[in-house]
Amino acid sequence: MEHQPAYRSNGREVALLTQPHTIAAAATPPGRGGIGIVRISGQQVAQIAHGLLGELPAPRRAHLAEFRDAAGAPIDRGLALFFPGPNSYTGEDTLELQGHGGVAVMNALLARVFELGARRAQPGEFTQRAYLNGKLDLAQAEAVADLIDASSSSAARAALRSLEGEFSRRVHELVEALTQLRVHVEAAIDFPEEEIDFLADTALHARAAEVSESLAALLREARQGRVLTEGLTVVIAGAPNAGKSTLLNRLAGYDAAIVTDVPGTTRDLLRERLDIDGLPLHVIDTAGLRESHDPIEREGMRRATEAMARADRVLLLMDATAADRKRNLAAQLARLPAGVPVTLVFNKMDCAGAKPPSVPDTSGAVASQMAISALTGEGIEALRQHLKECAGYSGAEAGTLSARARHVEALLRVQEQIDQARQQLEQRRAGELMAEHLKRAQEALGEITGEVHSDELLGRIFSSFCIGK
Amino acid sequence: MRFGTTFDVIVIGGGHAGTEAALAAARAGASTLLLTQSIEQVGAMSCNPAVGGIGKGHLVREIDALGGVMARATDRAGIQFRTLNASKGPAVRATRAQADRRLYRQAIRGVLENQPGLQLFQQEAADLLIEGDRVRGVVTLTGVRIEARTVVLTVGTFLGGRIHVGLDNYAGGRAGDPPSNRLAEKLRERMPRVGRLKTGTPPRIDGRSIDYDGLVAQYSDDPRPVFSFLGRHNEHPKQIPCHITHTNERTHELISEASDRSPMFTGQINGVGPRYCPSVEDKVRRFADRSSHQVFIEPEGLDTHEVYPNGISTSLPFDVQVAFVRTIRGFENAHITRPGYAIEYDYFDPRDLRPSLQTRAVAGLYFAGQINGTTGYEEAAAQGLVAGLNAAREAAQLDPWLPARSGSYIGVLIDDLVTRGTSEPYRMFTSRAEHRLVLREDNADTRLTPLGREFGLVDDERWRFFEAKQHAISSELERLSTTRIQPAQVPAEWSARVLQQPALARDCLAMELLKRPEVSHADLVELIGDAPDAGDDRIDAQLRRDIEVRARYSGYVERAEAEIDRARRNDTLPLPEDLDYRGLAGLSNEIRQKLHEQRPATLGQAARTPGVTPAAVSILLVHLKRRGALG
The missing domain is CATH 2.40.30.260 (Elongation Factor Tu (Ef-tu); domain 3)
Known part of the structure; x- marks a missing residue:
C-alpha cells in the first residue's frame, strides 16, 4: 500500500510496515448484552467483506447486512462499516461488524472471519498498528508499550487459567505424545546410520493414529461447549468476618454459604457459578486470611492463596467499620499473591456512615476501590458492572473466554496438520513431509503450551536412542 | 622483526575453517596471509576421514555453491561415496564420502598454493597486535610482526588444549602438535566468557x-x-x-x-x-x-x-x-x-560474536570453527568461509554478508551460535532448520551461487556452468508445463508399469503427471521425448533431480517461501548498537537484561533470543518507531 511509510536500508526502500497478516478481534466484552462488535484490520479486509457480506460496503457508511457462513447461511444480521486506510484507526483498511453480541454468535462470527484469512489479534495489536502507521502521537510510545505489556501479561494469565484441570492434563498429554512422535521421525531422518529407521515401522503408524484419536476426542468435547463456557474467576478475600460469605450470597441471590458472626466459619473454598448478564462468573469464597494454628483452617488458607494466584480478579473485602484500616490493609495485601488485579471493596457501609472511608494505597497493588453493603445490597449493582468491565479488559482479547477460543482454534490447526502427516506417511511414505506437518502441528500446539525448540527435540533423541558413530 | 607487507586479512590456522577463510578472503580480492604451525598439516582431517552426512553434506554443498574448496577436494580424495536417506525424500538426502587423508590434504594444498592473492607462512601465532579495541596484526613465536587490517582466528582445539589417555594427561593441540597457550591467555583477557569442551578419537x-x-x-x-x-x-x-x-x-x-x-x-x-x-x-x-x-x-x-x-x-x-x-x-x-x-579445549561463547563472526570485543578480529564451540569439518569450513569473506569485505569497507536462516544451513549455523550459544560441541542436523524442504543439497547453487558471484567468490567456470544449468532447467520446466499428454498417447504397458493403472484417466500436463509420486522424469521422457541435450552430462543429471524435486514439493515450497518473506521483515530491521535496553518501558527486567547482554543485530535476532516474548518484540518495534529508526 503506497501510504505505508517506507524504511531505507542500504539504499533500498522497503515498505516495512505493511503488516503481512490481517487481524481480527471482538471489540466488545463477551456477554449477552446489547451489541457485539468485531473489528478487522489489514490488507485482506476487502476479500473478507466479500466472503462475509457478499460485497465491500461503501466507505464510512453504515451498511445493514447479513453476516454469512461458508455455506451462505446467516450467522447474524447487523451493521457493517468499512474504513479504507489510511483514514482508519489503525491506518490500514478496517471493517467493523456490529452484531447482536452473545458468546456463541460472536465466536461463530470470528471463526468465519478467521476462515476467510484473518488471524486473531494479539493483545494491543490494533493500537500498535495505529501507532506504527503514525495514527497516534509519537510521544505515546511508552503508553503503547505499557499497554502491550499489560494486556499481553493479562492474556498470559488468562491462558494459564484456561489451561486448568482436565483440559490442561489432556493438552499436556497431547504435547507429550506429539513430541514422542516427532522424536522418532526426526531421529530416523537425522540419524539414518543408527539402525533406528522408524519410518519403515508400523508402530509409527499406530502412534500417529493414537495422537489423532485423543486430539479428536478433546476437540469433540470442546465443541460441545464444555471448555468454552468457563467465564471470569473472581476470588473473594479478606480478613475473617469481613463479610465475604454474605457478599457471595448476595451476588448469588441465595444462601450459598453459611454465615455466622464467628470468625473462621468458612474453612474451605466455596465455589459458586453465577451469571451476570450472560457473563459466566466463578466466584470463590475463601477462608479469611489470618494467623491460625488450626490445621484445617491453615489448609483452607493455603487453598485460598492458590485460588487467588489463578484468579482474574480478587475482591479484597474490608470492614469499613474496623479500626486501624491502614495497617490492616497492608497486612492483607501482603498475603495476596503478586500480580493479581485487586479491587478493594469496603463492606458494611450501612454501619459506617455516609462517606466511604479512604485508605491511601501506597503499594500500588490495588487497581480500583468500591464501597458496598453486602447485607443491604447497597453498591452491589455497581460491583456487578465493575466485574463485567474487568472481564472485558482491553477489548475482550485478554479474557479467559478468548484464551479458550484461541486454544480450540490452535487444536483445530493441530488436527489438520496431524491428518496430513498421517496421509503423507501412509499414502506416499514421505517421511520428510510427515515430519514437516508434525512440525507445524507442534508449532500450533506451541501457541498453547509454549514452543518446543529443536534443541529440546534433539536432547530427547539423544537420551532415548544411543546415537554416535 | 617486521614483515614487509600489510595484509588485508591474516588467517591463523590451516584446518578446515582456516583454509576456507583464506580462500574466500583471497577470492573476494583481499591480500591474504595464511599463518599455520605446519604447512604439511594444512587440510588435515584430525578426526575421522569422512566428509558430509545429514546436515553436514548440506553445508558442504552450500560451501561449494559459494566457491569453497571442501566439496571439490572431497571429489578428488573420496574413496567411498554414499547418499544417505536415499529412501526418504530429496530434502533430507545427503552426500557422505570417506576420504583418503593424504589425497585430501594434497587437493587442499594445491588449491591454496594456486590461489592468487594468497600466501602461506609457517609460524606459530603467539600474540595479537591490538590497538585500542582494534586488531592490527599478529606476532609469531619467533617475534615476527605481521600487520593486517583484519585477522581471522581458526585455531581449533589448540587453545588451552589438554590430551587425556587414561589418567595421564598433557598439554597438546592434537596428538603430536603443541597447543597455543599464549594466544589463549591473551584472548581470555578480552573475552572472559570462555567454556571448556571435549572431543575424542578411537584407537x-x-x-x-x-x-x-x-x-x-x-x-x-x-x-x-x-x-x-x-x-x-x-x-x-x-x-x-x-x-x-x-x-x-x-x-x-x-x-x-x-x-x-x-x-x-x-x-x-x-x-x-x-x-x-x-x-x-x-x-x-x-x-x-x-x-x-x-x-x-x-x-x-x-x-x-x-x-x-x-x-x-x-x-x-x-x-x-x-x-x-x-x-x-x-x-x-x-x-x-x-x-x-x-x-579438552577452550571455546569462546559465540554469543560474544556479531552475526558477521566478528568479535564484539575486538574490531577486525573474526573467529571461526571449534573456537566458537562447534564440532565437525563442515561446520568449521562454513564459518571459515563467512569469516574470511567478511574480513575481506571489512578490509574493503564493504558491508558484511549476514546469511539468513531461511537461505542456508550456513545461516542456521551462525544464527544458532550467535543467538543461542551452545553448551556442547555444536553439530548441524536438518531438524535445526525451520525450512528443511527449501534448504536442500540439490538447490544449494540456486540459493547461493548468484550471491557468491556478487561477492567475487565464484569463478567464471562455475558461473558459466551455473547459468547453463539454470537455462536448461527453465526450458525444461517450460516444456513440461506446456506439454499436454492425451490418454491415447500413453501405451497400456507404460500405464500398468508406472501408474499401476490400465490407462491414464484423462489428459493432463506433463508437469501435473510428474507431481504423482510414482512418476519419475525418466518415465515422462519415455512419453514425450528427452529435453534438448545441454552438452554437459553433469547438467543432465542435476536437471532431472531438480525437476523431480520441484514437482514433489510443489505447494510446500511456495508456502515456506511465503513464510520466509513474512519473517524477512524482522531480519532486515537492524537494532541500533547504542539502544539502551535497560531504559525501555514495557519490557520485563529479565528481558531487558537478556537483550542488554545479547545486543541483537536485528529485530529478528532479538525475537529468536531465548526468553524474549512476541509481546516484547512488539514493544521493541514501538520504541524503534519512536527513535525514528523506522523512517
Missing part, C-alpha cells in the same frame, strides 16, 4: 591385523554421487569399501570394569562432550540395556593400512583399549597403531 588400527571375513562390507552407492556441483566421476580415485562390525557383551564388561580408570568418570575431564558422538565408555554406561554397538571400519586411505574404527572413541588407558578392541569381531588380533584419546 587407530593396522588393517593387516584385522580379519574382514564375515564382516559386512559397505561399498559406494550406485549411482555414485559426486560432491561438488562441478564434480565428475572421473575425478574420483579408486573406490574401496568400509566394513561394519559390532561391540559385544564382553567388550562392554571390560569397559565397565575399567570405569575407575576413565578420566571421563573420575572427574579429570570437565569439558562437555557431544551427546551425538559419545565415547564408547559413555555409550556402555548410558545405554546399559544395549548389548552391542555398531563400529564402522573406515579406511584412512588408499596407500596406508591404517583404519579408523568409528564408534569406539575412548579416553581409557591404553591397556584397556587393547583388551576391549580385541574382543570385537574381526579385531581379535588387532594391532593398535595410535591410542585413542580425549582432548
